[in-house]
Structure formats: C-alpha cells, structure tokens
Amino acid sequence: MSEAEQNIKLRLCGVKKSFGSNKVLQGVDLEIPKGKSLVVIGGSGTGKSVMLKCVLGLIQPDEGSILIDGQESVGVDSKERDRIMRKFGMLFQGAALFDSLKIWENVAFGLIQGRGMDREEARKIAIEKIQAVGLRASVGDLFPAELSGGMQKRVGLARAIAANPEIIFFDEPTTGLDPIMADVINDLIVDCVKDLGATTLSITHDMASARKIADNVAMIYQGRIVWHGPVEELDHSGNDYVDQFIHGRADGPITEDSKLMHEAA
Amino acid sequence: MTDDTHNTTTELTDNLVKNSKSAIDYVLDSCEAIGVTIMHLFRIIGGISIFVFNAVTHVFLPPFYPRLILRQFVDIGYYSLPVVGMTALFTGMVLALQSYTGFARFNAESAVASVVVLSITRELAPVLAGLMVAGRVGASMAAEIGTMRVTEQIDALSTLSVNPFKYLIAPRVIAGTLMLPVLVLIGDIVGVFGGYLVSIYNLGFSPGSYLSQTWNIIERVDVVSGLVKAAVFGFLVSVMGCYHGFNSGRGAQGVGAATTYAVVSSSILILISNYLLTQVFFS
Numbered sequence: 001m002s003e004a005e006q007n008i009k010l011r012l013c014g015v016k017k018s019f020g021s022n023k024v025l026q027g028v029d030l031e032i033p034k035g036k037s038l039v040v041i042g043g044s045g046t047g048k049s050v051m052l053k054c055v056l057g058l059i060q061p062d063e064g065s066i067l068i069d070g071q072e073s074v075g076v077d078s079k080e081r082d083r084i085m086r087k088f089g090m091l092f093q094g095a096a097l098f099d100s101l102k103i104w105e106n107v108a109f110g111l112i113q114g115r116g117m118d119r120e121e122a123r124k125i126a127i128e129k130i131q132a133v134g135l136r137a138s139v140g141d142l143f144p145a146e147l148s149g150g151m152q153k154r155v156g157l158a159r160a161i162a163a164n165p166e167i168i169f170f171d172e173p174t175t176g177l178d179p180i181m182a183d184v185i186n187d188l189i190v191d192c193v194k195d196l197g198a199t200t201l202s203i204t205h206d207m208a209s210a211r212k213i214a215d216n217v218a219m220i221y222q223g224r225i226v227w228h229g230p231v232e233e234l235d236h237s238g239n240d241y242v243d244q245f246i247h248g249r250a251d252g253p254i255t256e257d258s259k260l261m262h263e264a265a
Numbered sequence: 266m267t268d269d270t271h272n273t274t275t276e277l278t279d280n281l282v283k284n285s286k287s288a289i290d291y292v293l294d295s296c297e298a299i300g301v302t303i304m305h306l307f308r309i310i311g312g313i314s315i316f317v318f319n320a321v322t323h324v325f326l327p328p329f330y331p332r333l334i335l336r337q338f339v340d341i342g343y344y345s346l347p348v349v350g351m352t353a354l355f356t357g358m359v360l361a362l363q364s365y366t367g368f369a370r371f372n373a374e375s376a377v378a379s380v381v382v383l384s385i386t387r388e389l390a391p392v393l394a395g396l397m398v399a400g401r402v403g404a405s406m407a408a409e410i411g412t413m414r415v416t417e418q419i420d421a422l423s424t425l426s427v428n429p430f431k432y433l434i435a436p437r438v439i440a441g442t443l444m445l446p447v448l449v450l451i452g453d454i455v456g457v458f459g460g461y462l463v464s465i466y467n468l469g470f471s472p473g474s475y476l477s478q479t480w481n482i483i484e485r486v487d488v489v490s491g492l493v494k495a496a497v498f499g500f501l502v503s504v505m506g507c508y509h510g511f512n513s514g515r516g517a518q519g520v521g522a523a524t525t526y527a528v529v530s531s532s533i534l535i536l537i538s539n540y541l542l543t544q545v546f547f548s
C-alpha cells in the first residue's frame with residue numbers, strides 16, 4: 001500500500017443499488033482522506049441517504065466495493081461488521097432517537113450497551129455532549145417526544161459523537177435549525193474533525209453549512225458522482241450541474257434533464 | 266408467385282398460433298400462477314425460519330439484557346392478568362351453566378365438575394389465553410417494533426453496536442414463552458373457581474362434593490399438557506409479533522398491516538398447533 005492509499009479512510013468503488021426498477025445508485029466512486037471532511041450535495045431523492053446506509057451495512061449494495069481503512073466491508077459476517085461499526089457514528093436524517101429512553105440514555109446508549117461503560121460515568125459524558133450541542137443539561141431527563149424537531153436533531157448529533165468515533169456521518173445536520181443554531185452545529189462538526197481527528201461525511205442542502213464544514217465537496221446526480229473537488233473550487237467548478245445546484249436556479253441542466261425524462265415517460 | 270402465397274399462408278398460420286390461446290396455454294398460465302404463489306409462500310416460510318433461528322440463537326448467546334427481559338415479564342405477564350383472568354372466570358361460569366342444562370336431559374348433572382375442570386385445563390384456558398395475548402401483546406409488539414423500523418431506530422441500534430435481535434427480539438420471545446404458562450395456570454384456577462361459583466350458588470351443588478369431584482377427575486397430564494400448549498402459544502405469539510414488526514413496510518400503513526398480520530397469523534398458528542399438540546398428548 002502506498003502512502004496516499006494508506007491515508008484513505010473510506011473509499012467507495014462502483015457502488016450500485018436498485019430498489020426494484022428504481023436504480024438509485026449507479027456506480028458511486030468516492031474517497032475521503034483520513035481526518036478530512038467531505039460534504040455530499042445533491043437533489044432530493046438522489047440516493048444520498050441510501051449511500052450512507054450502504055457504507056454502514058444497513059442496506060446491502062448490489063455491486064461494488066466499500067473499503068474502510070483499506071479493508072473490504074461488503075459481505076463481511078456479523079461479528080466483523082460489529083467491529084467495523086465501532087468506528088462509526090451516525091446522525092440519521094430523522095434523528096431516530098429511541099423513544100422509550102430518556103434523552104441522556106439515548107446519548108449514552110452506545111457507551112452503556114455497546115461498550116459496557118458504567119451508567120454513572122456514561123451519564124456524565126452524555127450530559128457534556130448534550131451541552132456541547134447547545135441544549136440545557138436538564139433536557140437529559142426528558143423523553144424524545146417532549147422535544148421539538150430541531151432539538152431532537154441535536155440530540156441525535158450528540159449521540160453520534162458520544163463515543164468519539166473515527167468516522168462520523170451527518171445526514172442533513174442543520175435542516176430544521178435556526179441560522180444561529182445551525183452555525184453552532186457547523187462549528188461543532190468542524191471541532192470534531194479538528195480536535196478528535198475524526199473523518200466526516202456530511203450530507204446537506206445548506207450551502208453556507210457546506211462551505212463552512214467541507215474540505216472537499218462531491219455532487220451526486222443520477223446515481224453517480226458528477227463532480228468532486230476541494231471546497232475552494234466549488235464556485236469555479238466548470239460543471240453546469242454544480243453551478244445550478246449551488247446557486248439554486250430553477251433553470252439549468254438538472255431541470256432540462258428531468259423535463260426530458262418526463263417526456264420520455 | 267406460388268412461393269409468395271406460400272409465405273403469406275405460413276405467416277397467417279403462425280399468427281393464428283401466436284394469437285389464439287389453446288387449452289394448453291391456459292393450463293400453463295394457471296400453472297405459472299400457482300408456481301408463483303408457491304414460490305412466494307416458500308419465500309415467506311424461509312424468511313420466518315431464518316428469523317426464528319436467529320431469534321432462538323440470540324436467546325441463548327450472551328450478552329443478555331436482564332432489565333429488558335424483566336420489563337417484558339411485567340408487560341406480558343402482569344398486565345395480561347386482568348384480561349386472562351376475566352376470560353377464564355366467565356368461561357368457567359358459562360361452562361358450568363351450559364353443561365348443567367345439557368346433562369340434565371339425561372340425568373348426568375354430576376358430570377358438571379369434571380367437564381368444567383377438564384375443558385378449562387386442557388383446552389379453554391390455554392387457547393383463549395393464547396388468543397387474548399395474541400390480541401394484546403402480539404399486536405403491541407408488532408406496532409412497537411414496526412414503528413422502530415419505520416423511524417430508523419432499528420438501524421440506529423446497529424450503528425451503536427447493539428444487535429437488534431438481542432436487544433429487541435430475544436427479551437420478548439423469552440418473556441412470551443415463559444409468561445404464558447404462568448398466565449394459563451392462574452387462568453386454570455380462576456376458571457375452575459368460576460364454575461364452582463355458578464354450581465354452588467346457582468345450580469345448588471354442595472361445595473364439598475363439587476370440589477372432591479374436581480379433585481378426583483383431574484390428572485397431572487391435563488394441567489401439564491395445557492401448560493406446554495401455553496408455552497408454545499406464547500412463543501408463537503411473540504415470534505410472529507416480532508417478525509411482522511421487524512419486517513414492517515414503510516409508513517403508518519406498513520405498521521398497521523404488520524399489526525394485523527401479527528394478530529391473524531399468530532391466532533391461526535395457535536389453533537393449528539393446538540390441534541397437533543392435542544393429538545400428541547391424548548392419542
């Protein structure tokens with residue numbers, strides 16, 4: 001393995017996934033160097049969440065390979081999968097909090113159940129993380145149903161980072177948050193990368209957030225990565241799809257394509 | 266020229282053969298439909314078998330979650346007591362009334378006590394308790410686990426290095442299998458007591474002879490067979506509830522359908538396995 005190869009934390013090669021006749025991923029190629037932050041942008045329903053779930057083994061990809069620290073993770077047995085999962089933290093798009101557990105138990109869940117940490121110790125860490133995402137410590141004793149959507153999202157974030165994972169996935173971390181809180185979360189994600197040395201992959205529609213947290217940006221379109229580059233080049237990518245997306249224009253190649261598809265159908 | 270006409274005729278006959286469905290085609294079509302249904306059935310049976318295998322292995326392999334198992338004991342056992350108790354009580358009472366009016370026609374009123382205790386312990390307590398628990402517990406398992414599936418909580422479990430089979434399924438299967446026999450034992454006692462009440466206060470039996478008749482007729486196998494049935498029913502209810510919840514479709518509709526399937530399939534399985542177990546015990 002060369003020096004550059006060793007520095008790749010996560011690599012996807014030709015990952016494909018269809019649901020029935022719905023071809024969602026049609027050969028995704030992607031790599032994230034160690035300790036870097038990649039932001040994936042792309043329209044609604046282009047398969048961003050599906051891509052993350054393929055990496056996590058929650059969805060079995062039809063084809064392709066996914067290397068984590070240079071190690072193949074597609075089709076490994078459940079024990080090996082368990083070991084790989086310990087490297088990951090994931091913020092789900094819908095937060096996915098356990099609604100039978102209190103907020104602090106949610107945040108401490110991976111520590112207590114997954115790693116067998118003592119409850120009191122785990123509670124301390126959980127409260128710290130709850131405060132880090134801008135919530136009061138007293139929120140810890142509430143249940144998820146008693147929180148607003150944005151608050152739940154932040155608890156999900158606290159849960160994702162609680163065990164200091166090596167790789168963290170954020171599925172739309174700032175949707176549903178006010179601009180100030182969104183920026184607090186952006187800072188938090190940047191800190192995760194800087195302080196913990198974590199490698200992150202974030203999905204977002206929020207371009208301000210993307211610019212703040214990204215080292216690299218990739219755009220997914222029709223099941224493939226159509227552009228991939230450093231965030232500084234985002235504004236002169238020379239790619240019409242990226243241009244339309246980042247400026248949020250109603251006219252452009254993306255809308256043209258969907259018109260053509262409608263006509264063909 | 267002749268060649269041409271020849272060609273068109275063969276084309277014509279070809280088309281005719283293609284378009285007109287012969288009897289054989291109809292037979293083949295229905296064979297295909299049957300085949301597809303059977304394949305579908307096998308796929309479901311295969312899916313359930315793998316699920317049951319996974320669930321049972323995780324029941325016996327550590328780590329265990331004693332807190333969760335205890336909670337399921339309370340949920341399934343304690344909170345089903347009123348339902349099962351009421352069902353058994355009124356069944357015992359009705360049984361005494363009905364058998365009395367029936368047996369009075371040929372002067373065999375003294376058989377009431379035996380009929381009550383044997384029907385309750387062998388059949389009615391396990392089957393009715395099983396069906397009530399299927400409605401109460403099976404449905405809530407399917408709805409709870411189904412909602413967790415739909416809101417990605419089950420996915421979240423795996424990303425936090427916790428096996429959903431261990432955390433969600435195993436405690437429910439353990440509690441279901443162990444608690445239903447306990448419920449049925451209580452149901453046996455309550456049911457016999459119901460028959461006793463009606464016989465003494467309504468039908469004018471003497472308490473002493475009713476009880477001694479009950480005691481003399483009952484054998485260990487009557488009670489034990491009922492309890493074994495109960496354990497099997499408890500297993501079936503919890504496994505079906507968990508299976509349908511775990512494989513719930515998307516959205517509220519998916520969870521609703523999962524709940525229905527859980528109750529219907531476990532009820533039917535209870536009735537079928539009841540027949541088979543009775544055959545095993547009493548033939």
Ligand SMILES: Nc1ncnc2c1ncn2[C@@H]1O[C@H](COP(=O)(O)OP(=O)(O)OP(=O)(O)O)[C@@H](O)[C@H]1O
Nearest residue numbers: 019022024042043044045046047048049050051093
């Ligand atoms: N479990 C599933 N079964 C069937 N189809 C699915 C499943 N999960 C996702 N899909 C389909 O895959 C496509 C992509 O879904 P995905 O959730 O990845 O979109 P997304 O890019 O995350 O969109 P958004 O930005 O709105 O979250 C959609 O068409 C969706 O219908």
Ligand SMILES: [Mg+2]
Nearest residue numbers: 048049093171
């Ligand atoms: Mg998504």
